[in-house]
Amino acid sequence: MxxxxxxxxxxxxxxxxxxxxxxxxxxxxxxxxxxxxxxxxxxxxxxxxxxxxxxxxxxxxxxxxxxxxxxxxxxxxxxxxxxxxxxxxxxxxxxxxxxTIPDDVYQAQALAAICQEFNWSEAVILYEDTESGIQFLSHLNKAFQESDIEIAYMSAITVSSEDNRILKELKKLMAKQPRVFLVHTNPSLGHRLFFLAKKAGMMSEGYAWIITYYLSNFLSSMDFIARDSMEGVLGIRPYVSWSKKLDSFQERWKRNMVLKxxxxxxxxxxxxxxxxxxxxxxxxxxxxxxxxxxxxxxxxxxxxxxxxxxxxxxxxxxxxxxxxxxxxxxxxxxxxxxxxxxxxTPSALEIFNIIGNGERTVGFWTLDKGITRELNSTGEPTHTTPTKNLKNVMWPGDSVTRPNSGALPATVKLRVGVPVKHGFTEFVNVKIDAATNRTLATGFSIDIFLAALQLLPFPTKYVFCRYNDSKNSNWSYDDMLHEIPDQVFDIVVGDTTIWAPRADYVDFSLPYSEPGVVLVVKNKKPLDMWIFVKPLRWDLWLTIIIACILMGIVLRILEHRVPNTNEESVRPRRERLQLTYWSPITALAFPERNMVANTWSVIVLVFWLFMASILMQSYTANLSAILTVDQLNFAFSEDYYVGYQEGSFMRSFLKEQLHINESRLKKYSSVEEYHEGMSRGSQRGGIDAIFDEIPYMKIFLKKYDSQYRIVGPTYPTDGFGFAFPIGSNLTAQFSKAILAVTQGRNMTSIERNNFGPGYSSQEPLSSTISQQTSSLTLYDFGGLFIIVASVTLFALFCSETSVGRKFISLTAQYGQKSFCFLSSKFHSTRNDDEEIHASVPDTGATSGEGGDAIVFGGNPSGNEEENYDPGQNNEGASAEDREVKTDSTEERNSMAHS
The missing domain is CATH 3.40.50.2300 (Response regulator)
Structure with a gap:
């Protein structure tokens, strides 16, 4: 260099x-x-x-x-x-x-585009363990994430690594069964790496190798052995367009090299x-x-x-x-x-294929257009790019078939781990064939697994391996999943929850069940025989009673000033005044025009009725809510115990995420044990609540229906899935198959076969519970009937027994004395010409217009009413007799009017 x-x-x-x-x-x-x-x-x-x-x-x-x-x-x-x-x-x-060199970020984007072009969802990265190699890896990781490509494995190799160590690392990668490798090393390390890869059998059909221009820029310096080991490799490098000036410089460069x-x-x-x-x-x-x-x-x-x-x-x-x-x-x-x-500034990158001692350009990548097959004379992509962007590639092993990123052997043999459970066998039910000692498994999870096998793109052989043979009550799904990295199981099939802490040592497929954890409590509505009192608090009840009494007194005072005209003579003045005490209550049920006569009384009574109407509507609404809405009255305290399923992750979930004391947790293994614990309650050694996943609680609520209910939020989990070794290509294959099964037409029959009719994982939890209506009973309103019965019996006692009539007579006399005392003090402040006199009508009311009359403050015996004949002339009678008879007539007419 x-x-x-x-x-x-x-x-x-x-x-x-x-x-x-x-x-x-x-x-x-x-x-x-x-x-x-x-x-x-x-x-x-x-x-x-x-x-x-x-x-x-x-x-x-x-x-x-x-x-x-x-x-x-x-x-x-x-x-x-x-x-x-x-x-x-x-x-x-x-x-x-x-x-004066383009940044590695563009090379990383080009590599991600190549993986997308060949539909590779994952790749293994082999890079030189240097600072520049780590920097390139960060760029590549970002580009892959943006393109939804997974880095299945990263292997750092130092320049000083011996061949045996590199060969051991390559064989380790072969065991993980990846098929796409990306190499970013210097020329000397790259030559050794490909020679050892060919020796390990990884430069054969089904594999794909890509090199960066850290290595591809120096392919001309390779010897024949290194070049031969790279047959079928795909590479990228900066594109340099041909020109006469470039051709002249290369000739002079070679000549100067020889001369020197x-x-x-x-x-x-x-x-x-x-x-x-x-x-x-x-x-x-x-x-x-x-x-x-x-x-x-x-x-x-x-x-x-x-x-x-x-x-x-x-x-x-x-x-x-x-x-x-x-x-x-x-x-x-x-x-x-x-x-x-x-x-x-970045130029176009050339994508080439190593074939023999030469290279063949199969396409280009540009920052603006991505992958294209051809470039024009200016280095820009052509406008007539065909649908297939890259030319045909000759892959390792002289293969023209595009390798898959998750390629698998022709036949896969699986050791399938299944748990031996005490309860909820609807999901997994393990039995042992006595004749062959072979493990047999049935249930919803097993049916999903078998259906997924039929959709895999390769043949599979499997054998069930049971876990928890001794039916130990202290077993856990976490212990069973640890058998996967220990190479005891190749896959775990069962009602295994996809949970974040477990992802540290296993990979999970897509879920095949509903996600979420819920809290189940007893379905006890807050009803008792005094339910009708509960919509209003005691202070409001007391205020209403006091308001009724005060309103009656106010109306009595207002009505005392009203003269007894002919129009109002149908009811005796004294009874009408006494009736005003009850008007705030009786007006709600028997609104009569002649109940009050004073205009101010009417105004007061209208506002009272407005307030009473609001109180009645509020009472009705609150009572409806109490009777129809499930309210969460459950709270964790030292007096409550919570149940969870044996072997599940719920123990750790409740301790770590909900911070429930471990001493308050009790484990159960079946629906029946859950029900028995809830029936006893915490006070008798049971539990008051259950925390478990939705699929289990659907079965529990389906069996016991309206006895229990869901309260509080749904805590997020990812549902049930199958577990695999980390980095296994089976994960993606099973995930695709599970997705096809759960969204297929056979899903309903699988659920019906294991859970019976009415169960569906596609429906929300609320539609599968509380199928029966919780009807109200006589006990719920016992207090109201007791009050009504007590008033009725008291009325009969006072009306039909001599002791009762005597009691009423004494009470009335005491009341009249008290009233006269109050009335005399009231009349002392008035002038004589303002006194009110009762007038007697010239003609009496027609007999027989009404039924029995209720006389407030009258003679309990009713003799005056029996001796009075409205059709006779009573002029010779005394004033007292006329007043009594007038009162009786007025009472009859009033009741007839009612």
């Missing part, structure tokens, strides 16, 4: 100034030979201090880049590299670090030589644009570097050179040459 660089620089300087003899400026070259990183750093310091250079051009490693970039920025000297494929620092922080007796390993000119040649022209053109500069203006201040006591001069010419470089553009041997953000 060094010999090629020296020859290209000298030829570039000679060619440029022979073409531009009139230029006033000349580039003067100062060379230093450095064989190590330390020597390179000292050489740069020596060039800056003693030679007083205004630019540094050279081969830099990633470690050198950091030092030279910082040094160049400090002394304002451009540092130019034609080999640094990427930079660890952004251009804004390293404006004096220039790369060059003994280097590089036999042909590489793209790096062309980039270097164009870089010299680039620098010479920029220097000429600056023109002649007075030597006194070449430097500014001095700068102290580290602990060195010698100061370095700060170049005043470097910033001007940097500015001209960013504005210079020309067409060189390698193509269009222009800098953007301190790096060479």
């Amino acid at each position: 060094g010999s090629m660089v020296d020859l290209c620089i000298n030829m570039a300087l000679s060619d440029f100034y022979s073409e531009h003899t009139n230029y006033q400026t000349r580039l003067q070259l100062h060379t230093k030979d450095a064989k190590s990183l330390l020597e390179a750093n000292f050489a740069v310091l020596d060039l800056l201090k003693n030679e007083e250079v205004h630019g540094i051009l050279g081969l830099q490693t990633a470690t050198e880049d950091k030092f030279l970039a910082e040094l160049g920025g400090k002394v304002h000297v451009p540092v130019i590299s034609f080999t640094a494929r990427s930079s660890t620092l952004p251009y804004s922080q390293n404006r004096y670090f220039i790369r 007796n060059w003994t280097g390993s590089v036999r042909d000119l590489s793209i790096h030589g062309l980039w270097l040649y164009d870089t010299i022209h680039f620098l010479a053109t920029a220097a000429e644009k600056i023109g002649l500069v007075n030597s006194s203006l070449l430097y500014g201040n001095t700068s102290k570097i580290g602990t060195d006591t010698t100061n370095l001069k700060i170049s005043a010419f470097g910033p001007r050179l940097l500015k001209k470089l960013s504005r210079t553009k020309f067409k060189g041997l390698s193509g269009e040459f222009q800098l953007i953000n301190g790096q060479l």
